[in-house]
Amino acid sequence: MLNLVMIKDMRIQELIKVIKKNGFSKALVSRETKISYSQINRYINGESVPRGLNNIEKLDKFIAEHK
Secondary structure (H helix, E strand, O other): OOOHHHOOOHHHHHHHHHHHHHOOOHHHHHHHHOOOHHHHHHHHOOOOOOOOHHHHHHHHHHHHHHO
16 A cells, blocks of 8 residues: 655645545546556556646546546
């Protein structure tokens, strides 16, 4: 189980909460946001944070739609 305290980006913490709440897979998040599966995986595992405005906007939209 992933510890949310280890994830530094608040946006990704919110994404993880949405995924758990709705039972979404990383593949579904990837398809709906049009962000590669490997990038979503790196975000969720705390290996990377979203930096590009395009990905940030896509993640914000996905989180807002599924909160």
